[in-house]
Amino acid sequence: MDRKEAILKGKPRILGTLHETHLKLDPKEGFLLSRMDGHMSVEEILSLAGMDREEALTIVMRLWERGVIVIEGVDEESIRKGGAARESGAKGLSREEKQKILAAYDKLERVSYYELLGVAPQASRKEIKNAYFALSREFHPDRFFRRDIGDFRWRLDSIFKKLTLAYDVLSTTKSREEYDQTVMEDIKAAQVRAAEPEQGKEKEPSKPDAGSPPVKGAAEAHKRGIPKEILERVEKAKHFFELGIKDLFEKKYASASGNFKLALTYDPYNEKYKKHYEEAHAVVVKNEIERLLHLAGSAENILHYEEVKDFLTKALDLSPDHGQAHHRMARVILTMGGDLKEAKDHSLKALEASPKDIEYRMTLAQIYKVAALYKNALREYDMTLKLDPKNDEAKAQIKEIQRMTRLRFK
Amino acid sequence: MGKVIGIDLGTTYSCVSVVEDGRPIVIPNKGGYRTTPSVFAVTDDGRKLVGHLAKRQAITNPQNTIYAVKRLIGRRHDSPEVKRAKETCSYEIVNGPHDDVRIVCAGKTYSPQELSAFVLMEVKRAAEEYLEEKVSEAVITVPAYFNDNQRQATKDAGKIADLEVPRIINEPTASALAYGINRKKKDEKIAVYDLGGGTFDISILELGAGVFEVLATSGDTYLGGEDFDARIIDYLVQEFYREHRVDLKTDRLALQRLKEASEKAKCDLSSLKETTINLPFISSDSHGPKHLVLPFPRKKLEMLTSDLVDRTIEVVKQTLEECELATADIDDVILVGGQTRMPLVAEAVGNFFGKPPSKGINPDEAVAIGAAIQGASLFQDKAEMLLLDVTPLSLGIAIYGGAYTPIIERNTTIPVRKGHIFTTATDNQTAIKIRVLQGENQKAEENTLLGEFILHGLRKAKAGVPEIEVSFDINADGIISVSAKDMETGKEQAITVTASSGLTEEEIRKMTEEAKIMEVVLKE
Numbered sequence: 023m024d025r026k027e028a029i030l031k032g033k034p035r036i037l038g039t040l041h042e043t044h045l046k047l048d049p050k051e052g053f054l055l056s057r058m059d060g061h062m063s064v065e066e067i068l069s070l071a072g073m074d075r076e077e078a079l080t081i082v083m084r085l086w087e088r089g090v091i092v093i094e095g096v097d098e099e100s101i102r103k104g105g106a107a108r109e110s111g112a113k114g115l116s117r118e119e120k121q122k123i124l125a126a127y128d129k130l131e132r133v134s135y136y137e138l139l140g141v142a143p144q145a146s147r148k149e150i151k152n153a154y155f156a157l158s159r160e161f162h163p164d165r166f167f168r169r170d171i172g173d174f175r176w177r178l179d180s181i182f183k184k185l186t187l188a189y190d191v192l193s194t195t196k197s198r199e200e201y202d203q204t205v206m207e208d209i210k211a212a213q214v215r216a217a218e219p220e221q222g223k224e225k226e227p228s229k230p231d232a233g234s235p236p237v238k239g240a241a242e243a244h245k246r247g248i249p250k251e252i253l254e255r256v257e258k259a260k261h262f263f264e265l266g267i268k269d270l271f272e273k274k275y276a277s278a279s280g281n282f283k284l285a286l287t288y289d290p291y292n293e294k295y296k297k298h299y300e301e302a303h304a305v306v307v308k309n310e311i312e313r314l315l316h317l318a319g320s321a322e323n324i325l326h327y328e329e330v331k332d333f334l335t336k337a338l339d340l341s342p343d344h345g346q347a348h349h350r351m352a353r354v355i356l357t358m359g360g361d362l363k364e365a366k367d368h369s370l371k372a373l374e375a376s377p378k379d380i381e382y383r384m385t386l387a388q389i390y391k392v393a394a395l396y397k398n399a400l401r402e403y404d405m406t407l408k409l410d411p412k413n414d415e416a417k418a419q420i421k422e423i424q425r426m427t428r429l430r431f432k
Numbered sequence: 433m434g435k436v437i438g439i440d441l442g443t444t445y446s447c448v449s450v451v452e453d454g455r456p457i458v459i460p461n462k463g464g465y466r467t468t469p470s471v472f473a474v475t476d477d478g479r480k481l482v483g484h485l486a487k488r489q490a491i492t493n494p495q496n497t498i499y500a501v502k503r504l505i506g507r508r509h510d511s512p513e514v515k516r517a518k519e520t521c522s523y524e525i526v527n528g529p530h531d532d533v534r535i536v537c538a539g540k541t542y543s544p545q546e547l548s549a550f551v552l553m554e555v556k557r558a559a560e561e562y563l564e565e566k567v568s569e570a571v572i573t574v575p576a577y578f579n580d581n582q583r584q585a586t587k588d589a590g591k592i593a594d595l596e597v598p599r600i601i602n603e604p605t606a607s608a609l610a611y612g613i614n615r616k617k618k619d620e621k622i623a624v625y626d627l628g629g630g631t632f633d634i635s636i637l638e639l640g641a642g643v644f645e646v647l648a649t650s651g652d653t654y655l656g657g658e659d660f661d662a663r664i665i666d667y668l669v670q671e672f673y674r675e676h677r678v679d680l681k682t683d684r685l686a687l688q689r690l691k692e693a694s695e696k697a698k699c700d701l702s703s704l705k706e707t708t709i710n711l712p713f714i715s716s717d718s719h720g721p722k723h724l725v726l727p728f729p730r731k732k733l734e735m736l737t738s739d740l741v742d743r744t745i746e747v748v749k750q751t752l753e754e755c756e757l758a759t760a761d762i763d764d765v766i767l768v769g770g771q772t773r774m775p776l777v778a779e780a781v782g783n784f785f786g787k788p789p790s791k792g793i794n795p796d797e798a799v800a801i802g803a804a805i806q807g808a809s810l811f812q813d814k815a816e817m818l819l820l821d822v823t824p825l826s827l828g829i830a831i832y833g834g835a836y837t838p839i840i841e842r843n844t845t846i847p848v849r850k851g852h853i854f855t856t857a858t859d860n861q862t863a864i865k866i867r868v869l870q871g872e873n874q875k876a877e878e879n880t881l882l883g884e885f886i887l888h889g890l891r892k893a894k895a896g897v898p899e900i901e902v903s904f905d906i907n908a909d910g911i912i913s914v915s916a917k918d919m920e921t922g923k924e925q926a927i928t929v930t931a932s933s934g935l936t937e938e939e940i941r942k943m944t945e946e947a948k949i950m951e952v953v954l955k956e
Contacts (some may be wrong), residue, residue, distance in 0.1 A: 155643040159818050163847060163908045167598070167810040179907065183849045190845070271922035 032093035034067070034082065035060035036261075037128050047090075051081055056268065058091060059261055088173060089124055114169030126161065127177045131260065132253050134209055135188035135201065143206065147193055154189040161185060208291055212252045215290075259289035266298060275309065278302040311337045311344065318350060327358045345375025349382050352389065362393045380410050387419065396423050436569045436811060437559045438803025440603070441548060441586065443502040443630030443656060445770070446470050447800035448555040450563065451808035456610070456801040461558040467796055468558070472550045473497040474538035482554040494522035494688045496538045498547055500658065503630050505544035505589070506582030509533045513654060520662070522684055545585050549592035556593060570595045571807035573799050575631040576602035576824045577651040579870050579880050580912060580929060598810055599909060603628070604635035605646055605821055606802025607768040611793050612639045613805055613817065620763040621647075623752075625781050625789070626799075627744060628769035630656040634748045636755050636762070645820040648843045650751040655743060657698075657771040663736040664694035668709065668724065676722050678715050686714050701730045702773045734776045741780045748784060754843070765789045768798050820845050827904050827912065830867040830876035832857040839904045842872065846910065851903035853919070860892040864900060868914050868929060887916040887925040 036055055047055070050073065057067045064082055071078045085091045115123070129138060136143045139153045159165070161181045171178070191197045266281035282299035289295060318333035331354060337347045349372035355365040369386040376382060387402035400423055406416040437459075440447040445467040449458045458466045463484055473486035474496045481489065490497040500517070507514050509527040518525045524536040534541040552570070559567050572595075574586050583600050590597035604624035611622065619640040626633040633651035637644055668690055669680045680686045693709050700707040711724040752759065765781060767789045772778060782788045809815040823846050828838035831854070840850050856864065865886050871879030890898050899919040906912050915926035 152641070155641055155645070158643055158820060159641075162818055162820070164810055164818065165815070179847060180849075183847055186845050186848060267922065270920060 028095065029083075029086070029093055030065045030068075031063055032095035033060055033063050034058045034086070034091045034093045037090060037092050037124060050077075051085060054078060054081055055085070055091070056265065059258070060094065064093065089120070092124075092128070114166065114171045115174060120174065122160075123174050123177055123181070126181050130180060130184045132257055134206060135192055136206075138185065138188045139192070143202070145192075150189065150192050154185060154193075157185050158182070209252065211291060212255065212289070255288045259285045259287075259292065259295065261285075262288070263295055263298070266302065270298075270302065275302050275305040279306045307340050311341055311347070314340075315347065315350070322354065327354055330354045343371070343375055345372045345379070345382070348372035348375070349379075349385060352385050356385070356389060356392065362389055365389050366393075378409060380406055380413065383409070384415065387416075391419070391423065396427050399423055434565050434567055434569070435563060436571060436598070436804070436807030437556070437567055438606070438800050438805070438807050439552060439555055439570050439572045440606070440797075440799035440803060441502065441552065441572055441574075441589075442467075442470055442628060442799075443500050443658070444470060445629070445796065446551050446555055447797055448559050449797070449800040449804035450559060451804050456613075456804045456808075458797045458800060459555075459559050459562045461555070462561070468551070468555055469499075470501065470548075470551045471497060471499045472501075472537070472547050478538070480550075482550050491685075491688050491692060494684055496523065498523050498535055498537055498542075500630060501535070501544045501547045501551075503658075504533050504535070505548060506578070506585035507533065516654075522688055545589040546592055548586070548589035552589060552593035552595060556595060568594070568596055569598060569807070571599050571601060571803040571810075572597055573601055573603045573606050573803050575626075575628075575651060575653060576604050576633040576635055576649040577631065577653050578602075579825055580882050580910075581880060583910060599806060601803060601806050601819070602633070602635065602646075602649060602821065602824065603799045604633045604649060604768065605637065605644070605819065606800075606806065607766060607793065607798040608635065608637045608639070608644060609802035609805045609817070609819065610798040611764075611766050611790070612637075612644060615639065621757065621761055622764045622766060623748070623762050623785065624766050624768060625744070625748065625772065626651075626768040627771040627777060628656055629658055629771070632656060632744050632747065634744070634751050636751060636757065642817045643820060644817060645845070646822045646843070647757075648751050648755045649822060649824045650747055650754075651824075652743065652747055655740065657695075657769075659740055660698060660737050660771060660774070661691060661694045663740070664698060664728075664733065665690050667732075667736055668694065668726065671726060672714070672722075672724055676715070676717075678717065678722065680715060680724075683715060689714060697728050698733065698774070701728070701733050702775060705730050730775070738776065741777055744777075745780055745784050748781075759785050766793050766798075768793070768795050770796060822846060823848070823906055823910070825870045826872055827868070827870050827882075827906070828879075829854075829902060829914075830869060834876050836869055836871070836874055836876040836879055838872075839902065840906065846906045847908045849903060849905045851901050854900050854902055855896050856890065856893070856898050856900075857895055859895050861895065861898075862890045862892060863888045864890065864916065866902060866914060866916050866925075868912070868927070882912065883914070883927050883929045885914075885916075885925055885927045887918065887923070889921065889923050890918055891920060 035058055053073075054067065054071060057070065062070075064079075067082070068075050068078050082091075086093055134143075136145065139145075139150060139157065141149055141153050145153070161178060163175070163178050163182060166175070166178060191201050262281045263285040266278045266285060269275070269278035269281060279299060279302040282295055282302055285295045286292065286299055314333045314337040318330045318337070321327075321329040321333060331351065334347050334351045334354070338344060338351070341347070348368040352365045352369040352372060355361065355368070366386070366389050369382065369389055372382045373379065373386060383402055383406050387399050387406065390396070390399035390402060400420060403416045403420045403423075406413055407420075410416070435450050435452075438449045438456075440449075446469075447458060447467045449456050451457075460466050461468050461483065465484060468483040469487040471483065471486040471490065473481045473489060473493060475481065475489065475493060486497060487499070490499070500521070503517055504514060504525065508531050509525075510531070514525065514533055526534050526536060526541065528534040528543065532543070534543055535547060552572075556567055556570070570590060572586055572590055574583055578586070587597045587600060604626045607624050607626060608622060611624075612620075619638075621636065621638050624633070624635045624637065626635075631651060631653045632655040633649065635649040636647045638647055639645075665687070672678060672680050680690060689711055693711055697707050697709050706727060706729040709724065709726045709728050713721045714724045715722040752762075762785055765785045765787065767778060767781065772781075772789075772795050778789055805817070806819060809817055809819075822843045823840060824842055826838035826842045827840045828836055831837050837852070839852050840848060844850075854864075863886050865884060867876065867884045868882045869876060869879040870882050873879050887900065890900070901917045901919055903915050903917070904912065905914070912929040913926060914929065915924055917924040
């Protein structure tokens with residue numbers, strides 16, 4: 023097959039991260055890039071793009087030539103060597119140099135500091151230093167000081183900065199220990215999780231198992247080196263995380279929450295992903311409750327009490343301690359003439375959430391009154407007056423109950 | 433494209449070098465001198481002089497002979513150093529329009545950048561004559577401890593001199609390049625002790641396989657040969673007063689002569705055990721003319737200045753401690769700067785390190801040579817050496833309460849990018865002001881302000897909830913960029929620090945309606 027066919031069949035993936043501010047992308051490029059997760063082929067993306075096919079294809083080609091994406095399956099070697107960018111500008115670099123830079127750039131977020139420097143995790147300080155020096159000679163921006171290297175300059179910048187960071191962390195005893203105990207353990211744990219399916223369990227992907235110690239198989243997996251699958255999962259996780267961040271930026275909290283959840287699935291111990299998921303999820307829940315309460319209000323206006331109950335029940339499912347929802351539930355049951363015990367339960371829950379709320383207390387009092395539990399009703403109205411001495415309604419209700427009970431005992 | 437020259441723009445002397453056929457050479461000026469005084473003057477008849485000619489007529493023209501401009505470049509007019517200069521300089525220093533300084537010379541005002549540019553032009557001319565071709569690029573050196581403003585100002589001086597400055601490098605690092613470029617030995621740790629006319633710098637470097645890595649650099653920008661001279665002057669003034677009851681400090685002309693004599697005596701005593709200070713007709717009163725004639729032994733000079741030397745050793749000690757190195761770890765010590773010719777200095781350094789300082793390097797020329805080497809290496813395809821320099825001063829921001837948080841610690845290899853998460857200090861704060869500072873003082877206001885900007889549009893929330901990531905980025909040329917990003921909305925604001933004297937580059941786009949404090953608090 024010719025090259026065009028190969029490209030259409032190939033699966034594109036973003037090289038490095040989408041968040042480099044140096045990358046000047048227009049919205050169409052951004053959109054197409056957001057569809058590229060390494061699983062869909064170019065052909066599939068073009069058909070889903072919702073834009074003129076030729077235009078989309080031109081954009082994809084341009085992204086490929088600039089080295090922003092790699093297309094798996096086009097040149098088998100190209101992934102190892104870092105992708106296309108053969109026709110891309112940067113006359114000051116040879117093809118080999120470009121590929122070397124892209125390969126290094128692609129690795130940056132995906133591998134451990136040890137692998138980045140090309141040393142074993144047990145490497146001595148001297149070995150680490152020599153490795154850093156050797157790599158500095160290759161990737162320091164000064165090496166390419168006056169050459170025309172276009173888009174590769176900021177990539178080089180990122181590579182060197184990351185190398186220096188890796189060197190700084192690994193060459194200081196304290197920070198190296200910390201790194202070994204956190205990040206390296208995470209990688210080992212990820213290896214264990216990936217190793218499990220290989221041992222016969224058909225789970226895909228493996229569920230986050232909070233508390234599974236990275237023991238079984240870790241040492242073996244470690245000896246084998248870090249399998250490609252681990253890196254793929256970490257990369258997938260990162261990809262979804264980025265989609266989530268993009269969603270946050272556009273205030274699409276539900277979509278963000280979904281993406282973060284996916285990110286967590288691929289990388290369950292990642293605190294950052296967890297935090298983002300929880301926060302996004304919290305916003306989603308909050309928004310949803312607001313919507314349900316609003317709908318409950320509208321239903322109440324047209325006296326569709328069953329519907330009101332439905333909405334409020336859904337809201338309470340999302341947030342079981344929501345004072346306002348409980349109170350409104352109590353009120354609607356009262357109005358409907360429904361089960362007073364149920365109304366009382368809701369009313370009590372509302373008060374649990376806001377003990378000083380006058381309205382909630384008055385509702386409870388009213389429920390007791392309707393249920394002929396006058397002592398309880400009086401007690402609640404008294405409490406109301408304690409909180410709000412000028413409450414005329416409470417005063418009136420007390421008078422009425424006293425009148426009623428006097429009549430009764432007569 | 434022409435050759436790149438290396439220029440050591442010194443407080444008292446400047447030197448220029450270039451790499452020819454793979455070897456660095458120092459370019460002499462027209463008079464055959466390998467160094468050029470960093471002096472500019474305007475004579476009575478309006479002639480402009482630079483270099484040796486300017487220096488020679490200094491004594492008869494003190495008000496219009498400008499020297500030691502390096503002590504003023506990039507500094508604020510209210511800084512202690514400038515205040516000190518105003519007291520001792522024979523020329524007039526006035527406040528500039530950007531909180532900087534201006535110098536008055538023959539009725540005109542000049543900025544320090546301009547005056548430095550005159551010196552640069554002088555050495556540039558010498559280089560062009562020697563090379564017989566136009567020179568348009570130069571690597572210029574600065575003291576390692578120069579802050580960003582001072583570096584930018586030096587670059588500006590280059591621009592004024594019609595020189596493109598691809599890189600500013602630190603003087604001790606340049607010396608190390610000059611020293612190490614021919615060393616075949618692998619893996620050495622060296623200390624560069626640089627005591628020049630105006631500043632003291634100490635740098636520890638590691639050399640290995642063609643890579644020069646700066647491990648740490650420190651110094652004292654208020655300590656140099658001039659301070660040694662000042663001690664001698666004070667002593668002479670004191671002696672003269674004791675005998676004649678006349679305070680020579682109030683006499684500008686006398687002061688000028690004292691200065692020259694002190695400097696000469698100091699230099700003489702590097703090789704002689706004793707000298708005589710002889711200044712006839714230094715003063716006069718109703719009784720007639722007065723002379724100053726004083727025997728001045730080396731021992732006296734050492735007594736007067738030993739505390740200055742001790743101060744430098746203290747800094748060296750601290751710097752070694754910061755690198756977690758012992759004196760035994762240092763394989764070689766090199767001395768740079770004219771003041772290191774003083775036997776007391778060489779002795780103190782040798783004693784501290786437990787080995788005599790290396791002799792293979794010319795203390796006056798090493799810096800320029802190193803600059804030329806770096807310049808050549810930047811433009812070479814397969815350069816043999818690579819310099820991994822560091823940022824000498826910490827970079828950070830001001831946070832709530834007026835404290836300072838460094839984000840990039842000093843002695844971090846550049847280029848570098850580091851970030852930290854911060855949050856708001858008050859409820860419903862929708863903007864934060866980022867003030868970019870350079871320095872080590874825990875109080876924000878004691879450090880140098882490089883620039884500031886405001887990030888608007890934060891979601892209204894309780895104090896401590898929003899997450900703002902502040903990132904610092906220093907590229908290989910030492911250009912600093914700072915950005916602040918609201919992690920929730922993704923909104924970002926950034927500046928590239930190109931201040932020349934504490935001025936902000938970017939205009940602040942709009943002020944928020946809340947006039948409350950816009951400050952920042954550490955998230956963790």
